[in-house]
Amino acid sequence: MKQISAWSHRTGINVILPTALVQDTKIYNSGYWFNGNDVTQFYKIGLTDSEKKFFSIPDKIESKVFNINSFNLAILICFEAEHTPTTYFQKDEADIILWPGYWGWTQEDNWDENKEKEIKHKIFSNMSEWRVPLIQSNFSTNDLMDHRGTGPQGLSHVIDEENKLIYRGVHLKDEAFIVNLTKVNNKTTITSCKTLVTC
Numbered sequence: 001m002k003q004i005s006a007w008s009h010r011t012g013i014n015v016i017l018p019t020a021l022v023q024d025t026k027i028y029n030s031g032y033w034f035n036g037n038d039v040t041q042f043y044k045i046g047l048t049d050s051e052k053k054f055f056s057i058p059d060k061i062e063s064k065v066f067n068i069n070s071f072n073l074a075i076l077i078c079f080e081a082e083h084t085p086t087t088y089f090q091k092d093e094a095d096i097i098l099w100p101g102y103w104g105w106t107q108e109d110n111w112d113e114n115k116e117k118e119i120k121h122k123i124f125s126n127m128s129e130w131r132v133p134l135i136q137s138n139f140s141t142n143d144l145m146d147h148r149g150t151g152p153q154g155l156s157h158v159i160d161e162e163n164k165l166i167y168r169g170v171h172l173k174d175e176a177f178i179v180n181l182t183k184v185n186n187k188t189t190i191t192s193c194k195t196l197v198t199c
Contacts, residue, residue: 001032001039009036014068016075018100026056029077033066040066045088046080064088071095071181071188078102082122085129095188096181097134099123105138105153111165127163133181133190134159140174158193167193174199 008015015034020027021041029044029051042064047055064075074094078101080087103109103123115121127134140154156169158179169175175198180191 004032004034005037005039008034012036014066016098018077020055027054028058029055031075031077033075035066035068042075044077044080046077046083048079065094071183073098075099076101081126085126091129092186094130094132095183096132097130099134099136101136102138102152103136104157105151105155107155107171109155111157111159124163127159131161131163132188133161133179135179138169140172158190160190161188166190170195170198 004015004017007013016031017034018031021030022028029047031042031044033040033042040062042062043058044051044055045057045061045064047057066073066075072093072095074089074097076088076097076099081097081099081101085091101123104111111121111124113121113124115124134157136157136159138152138154138156141151154169154171154173154175156167156175156177157165158167158177160166167177167179169177176196177194178196179193181188182191183189
């Protein structure tokens with residue numbers, strides 16, 4: 001952790017590090033936000049039924065909204081993005097949402113009102129209320145030692161403040177992409193989004 005803090009301080013780049021954490025015989029689905037020398041821990045609060053079998057939720061819930069260069073970034077992990085829009089932050093509290101969540105890793109998945117047939121796409125509906133940009137990140141299972149039958153296959157998404165899909169990542173590959181933002185009169189908009197590295 002000291003090395004990450006030092007690197008963040010030296011480069012001026014914030015780092016989000018997800019990790020499982022054991023404290024007082026309990027296991028938490030957690031992570032750390034590195035902003036130079038400042039390190040803040042956050043937790044996944046919205047656990048799925050399967051996660052509740054081995055993960056816990058802390059008694060005191062800290063905010064998952066972090067300030068970076070005058071932008072307030074909210075972190076929603078996996079199914080937290082499907083919960084009631086005011087569960088983790090209030091309206092106008094976040095300028096942008098970072099959503100590491102396993103959705104949309106097949107070519108057939110669409111950013112639309114319905115996820116499939118008559119089933120509503122809850123995150124799409126929430127984005128209509130939040131009205132801020134969203135960066136959704138999928139990982140790619142290109143590790144030959146990974147024997148899972150299914151899993152994330154890339155295809156990360158960037159949604160603008162009007163709830164329109166403006167970027168879809170590559171399939172079955174790892175990539176880094178850059179999203180540039182601007183804020184005018186407290187309204188955050190995406191000015192550009194492009195791939196930096198694909199491998």
